[in-house]
Amino acid sequence: MxxxxxxxxxxxxxxxxxxxxxxxxxxxxxxxxxxxxxxxxxxxxxxxxxxxxxxxxxxxxxxxxxxxxxxxxQGDFGTSIYGARVPVQQLLLEAIPRTLSIAGLSFIIALIIAVPAGLIAATKRNTGWDHGVTLFAFLGLSMPDFWLAILLIVFLAVNISWLPAIGYEPLSAGFWPWLSHLILPAIAVGTGFAAIIARMIRSAMLEVLKTDYMRVARAKGLKQSTLMIYHALPNALIPVVTVIGIAFALLMSGAVVVENVFSIKGLGRLLIQGILNRDYPVVQGAILVVSAIFVFSNLLVDMLYGVIDPRIRYDS
The missing domain is CATH 1.20.5 (Single alpha-helices involved in coiled-coils or other helix-helix interfaces)
Incomplete structure (x- = not known):
């Protein structure tokens, strides 16, 4: 390997x-x-x-x-043409943690929603639960990130004042101030991601449930929860992990729009401002970082294949 x-x-x-x-x-x-x-x-x-x-x-x-x-x-991307001649490295170091915080929390929220939803839809096929998950997936894929972000701001930040509407607080300012500024953008970005993963888990699980070894496991009298978690889910993970790896990289593109809605100065907002100002060093540095995240997320997925399925041996 x-x-x-x-x-x-x-x-x-x-x-x-x-x-x-x-x-x-x-x-x-x-x-x-x-x-x-x-x-x-x-x-x-x-x-x-x-x-x-x-x-x-x-x-x-x-x-x-x-x-x-x-x-x-050598790690020197030059200085920003705008922005008081600030080194591009400094701008990137300020923006990367913000974008990765949104993407990471979006990823966690999506998995928390998608894994149970996909399992329930697969085990209760053609029931109300399955139709409910399908409806959620349809809505999640249909709603643009920026539109959902605006709805969240109106209902949860402006009308109810539960969470802050705009801005970002670093983790050094405290865990809750940091988290409270990330919840709404993370939900806006992660909802569509959750819909994709839930549908993928349902499809992969239905294929696994038809196999002979699952029939044998049922004949042994194993509990349904044991069948799903320890037998079906691990064998359904290969296509799911592939989609998760691609979708995690796509979270970065979703964060580009959502960062502007929530006025978070992350990679997306930095890149858009650089393009509008024709700030060559900033655009080159930001795109290089984004491409690195895309490329190495796919590399990580390839590495996970061998961990999930020991039958996969790349060297052979």
Whole structure:
């Protein structure tokens, strides 16, 4: 398995390099630059050229790329063109914990909802419980993240004042202030994720329940809970884990929109502001981090296959 993981890790690094390179050149192919837009009203072209020289945008594109890539290998993503020349690393270090907090809590909420719902729907097929889970999945997949976020703000933050409507508190400020600012965005992001996982668990469990070894286990007189948890669920996890790995990466894209609704300065909001301002260093750094999360979440899923099913041996 070590050989397989080494190959997959090298492939992951190549994918990240390709994404970073593509983003670098696509940003610069678009006509104009951030300084021309910044100084458009002033009409001071000498100041624009001075800023271009300062940030190296007057050099040939391949030289810009080589300098950026060599610095990125050392963890230096440059400084923000806007934002008082703050280093991009500092902006990312402030934004990453916020986005990962939302994604992590969304993941936990989704699993808490989806696993029992999927098991109940599979064991009580074509009953009211199954129809209820199907309805929840349909609604969860149909509601956009931002629309659900606005509803949560209106009902739980404005009308009832149970939870804060906007903002973020770091964990250093206390556990409850940190958690209370994450609950609403996590529910908004995690609801659709829970719907996907619940339907996937139901489908995978129904396939497993038809197998011969499950009939033998029932003939032995095992309890229904023992059959479902210790026999059926572990054998249904392979397709479920695949979907969970993909969906966890997609939580990052969901957080992009929800962060703007709740005014949380995470990766999504940082990326959108960077794109609107044509802040090259910020956009390149943020996309590199997001692509790393996507790539390595898939790598983690591949590693879990061998843990869940010992029959899977990559080296063979």
């Amino acid at each position: 070590s050989g397989y993981l080494l190959r997959r890790s090298i492939g992951a690094l190549i994918v990240m390099w390709a994404v970073a390179t593509l983003v670098f050149f696509m940003l610069r192919i678009v006509p104009g630059d951030p300084f021309a837009a910044m100084m458009a009203d002033a009409g001071d072209m000498e100041a624009v050229e001075a800023l271009r020289r300062k940030f190296g945008l007057d050099q040939p594109m391949y030289i810009q790329y080589l300098k950026w890539f060599s610095n990125a290998l």
